[in-house]
Amino acid sequence: xxxxxxDLLALLAAPLASGTIPAIAxxxxxxxxxxxxxxxxxxxxxxxxxxxxxxxxxxxxxxTRLVTAENALKFDWLRPKGPDADFSTADRIVEFxxxxxxxLRGTTLVWNDxxxxxxxxxxxxxxxxxxxxxxxETLTRYRGRIHSWDVVNEPFYPPQRLPGGYRQGxxxxxxxxxxxxxxxxxxxxxxxxxxxxxxxxxxxxxxALGISVRAGLLKLVERLKGEGVPLHAIGLQGHLKPAxxxxxxxxxxxxxxxxxxxxxxxxxxxxxDDGGMPDDINKRDLMVASRYRDFLKAVLTVPAVKxxxxxxxxxxxxxxxxxxxxxxxxxxxxxxxxxxxxxxxKPAAQAMIEALLTRVK
Ligand code: G3I
Numbered sequence: 001x002x003x004x005x006x007d008l009l010a011l012l013a014a015p016l017a018s019g020t021i022p023a024i025a026x027x028x029x030x031x032x033x034x035x036x037x038x039x040x041x042x043x044x045x046x047x048x049x050x051x052x053x054x055x056x057x058x059x060x061x062x063x064t065r066l067v068t069a070e071n072a073l074k075f076d077w078l079r080p081k082g083p084d085a086d087f088s089t090a091d092r093i094v095e096f097x098x099x100x101x102x103x104l105r106g107t108t109l110v111w112n113d114x115x116x117x118x119x120x121x122x123x124x125x126x127x128x129x130x131x132x133x134x135x136x137e138t139l140t141r142y143r144g145r146i147h148s149w150d151v152v153n154e155p156f157y158p159p160q161r162l163p164g165g166y167r168q169g170x171x172x173x174x175x176x177x178x179x180x181x182x183x184x185x186x187x188x189x190x191x192x193x194x195x196x197x198x199x200x201x202x203x204x205x206x207x208a209l210g211i212s213v214r215a216g217l218l219k220l221v222e223r224l225k226g227e228g229v230p231l232h233a234i235g236l237q238g239h240l241k242p243a244x245x246x247x248x249x250x251x252x253x254x255x256x257x258x259x260x261x262x263x264x265x266x267x268x269x270x271x272x273d274d275g276g277m278p279d280d281i282n283k284r285d286l287m288v289a290s291r292y293r294d295f296l297k298a299v300l301t302v303p304a305v306k307x308x309x310x311x312x313x314x315x316x317x318x319x320x321x322x323x324x325x326x327x328x329x330x331x332x333x334x335x336x337x338x339x340x341x342x343x344x345x346k347p348a349a350q351a352m353i354e355a356l357l358t359r360v361k
Contacts, residue, residue, distance in 0.1 A: 031338070031352060032065040038359040041066040041103065041306060044313035044337075045269065048072060048089055050096060059313060059343050061100040066147060066307055068105040068268065069093045070319075075109075075134060076116040083130060087141060094145055105309070106146045107268070108153035108199060109135060110183045112169020119170055127174040132186060139190040148195035150235055150268070151187045152180050155220065156200065158212040165216045180220070181229045188230035198224075199235035199268055203254065204295070206245040214254050225261045234258050235268035239311065242291050243276040248298035259304035266307040267299060271318065271336040272348070284335055289347035292338075296355035308352075314339035 035042030043064035050057045060067065071077050072093045078085040097104035110131070122130065139149070155177075158165035166172055171179040184196055198221065202213045217234070224231050236255070240246070255265055272288045299305055312318050315337050324331035333341065338349035 029353075030063045031349060031356075032063055034353050034356050035308065036065060038300075038356050039306075040300070040308055040356060040359065042308050042356075043067045043102065044310040045070040045107075046312060046317070048093070049317055051092065053316075055343055056314065056316065057096075059339065061102070063313060064102060066103045066105065066309060067097055068107050068309055070107075070312065073106045073108070073138070074114070075111065075119075076114050078138065079119075079134070080116050082118055083133070085134075085137060090142075094142055098145065103147035104145065105148045105150070105197075105268070106138075106142065106194075107150040109138065109149055109151050109187065110171055110179065111153040112167045112172050113154060115170050122170070124174055127170050131171055131174055131179065131182070135183060135186045136190055139187055139194070143191045144193060146191070146194050148197050148233060148266070149187060149191075150199040151183050151196045153199045154201050155180055155198070156213045156216040158209065158216070165212055181224060181227065184224070184229045184231055195232040195264075196230055197233045197235045197266065197268075198231055199237065201237045201239065201269075203236050204238060204240060204246055204248075204251045206247040206250055210246075218254070218257060221258060221261050221263065225263070231263060233264040233266050233306075235266045237269035237311075238267045238295070239269055239271055239273065240291055240295055241273045241275075242287070243273070248295060252298050252302060255299065255302045255305065259302060263304070264306045265302065265304045266309065267305065268307075268309050269311040270295075270308060271311045271320070273320065274335050275320075279332065281335065285347045288335060289351035292348045293351035293355050296352060297358050300355060300359045310337055312337055314341065314343050316341045316343065 032042045043066035044060065045068040046060050047070040050060060069090065072090045078087060078090060094104060154167055156165045157167035160168045162168055164177060166177055175182055187196055200213060200217050202210045203217065204210065221234060259265060272291045274284050274288050277284045277287050296308065315321060315333070315335050318334060318336050320334035320336050324334055338346055338352060340346050
């Protein structure tokens with residue numbers, strides 16, 4: 001079923017008993033279609049599991065419009081053993097997106113976290129060479145096929161106590177904080193058509209970490225834009241952790257300030273950590289749904305927000321599931337996403353639709 005603006009307006013005009021689900025959601029309209037009708041590109045991360053899981057492949061293709069490769073385009077996945085890249089999995093991901101008419105986001109070109117072990121043993125001269133080479137080779141290979149690149153991921157991590165709150169790692173060692181503008185300028189020169197994104201974590205948290213990362217990011221974006229660095233959008237990851245303090249209105253004010261620098265805003269890695277919630281699945285699903293609803297209703301009031309992407313679409317492939325499996329003994333199965341392990345819609349999906357519908361003006 002396709003959905004247009006007029007259908008959505010009619011829906012909103014119809015009185016809804018509290019707790020009822022809009023008919024449009026019950027009829028199984030895709031999240032991507034509802035979001036598109038209100039001007040939002042919706043999608044999710046996925047990775048190589050789509051090559052083996054036909055049902056998930058179908059779900060991704062039907063529900064999403066803008067997707068992210070969860071890992072396949074990261075430095076450590078492209079160059080696990082040494083400087084020479086193996087692009088074979090990334091090529092298949094890019095082809096999957098093209099084949100299904102999905103716009104693909106690249107994450108992440110430059111990230112100080114998760115360097116492969118061999119990179120840690122490289123000299124400063126080698127690191128500087130590898131930085132430029134990685135940007136040139138990766139962007140050249142996929143030129144014209146990537147909607148947007150997270151050029152720099154997670155520049156801040158104040159607990160590491162570097163000046164300015166920057167995150168430690170090889171690229172910081174190689175150039176200091178100047179690695180950030182270097183990456184953006186170089187990326188723009190190799191692929192002038194892709195949108196260049198600065199992606200950051202923790203910003204929705206109203207704790208010491210969230211507050212300090214927000215302050216650092218505002219200063220950085222102001223500086224980069226002031227210096228004419230090509231920067232088109234800010235990605236806010238949105239790994240929501242209801243057990244930590246949050247204040248959606250403070251987050252909205254922060255988004256509004258960011259937008260004032262002339263950038264688009266993408267929610268890039270949305271999911272809800274259900275750790276600490278009751279074991280009862282129905283209760284847990286409603287709590288997760290309610291966090292999705294409140295967060296998205298708030299965020300979608302900001303006109304600069306153009307995309308909402310969940311970090312995988314089904315609990316079957318959430319990174320939280322991977323973490324739980326690695327525990328000894330394995331932890332409870334997390335339920336952080338809009339689709340469950342059986343690829344069935346959860347209340348979180350309906351909550352997202354309800355929140356998206358509030359965007360209709
Ligand atoms: O698939 C291999 C497996 O073959 C191998 O045996 C095993 C041994 O460690 O590793 C498996 O790969 C792991 C992979 O997740 C798949 O589970 C990697 O070690 C592990 O590093 C990787 O973690 C990813 C993490 O980023 C680091 O790149 C997660 O999937 C991914 O969800 C996570 O995503 C990050 C974003 O990029 C940035 N924001 C936070 C977000 C969540 O941590």
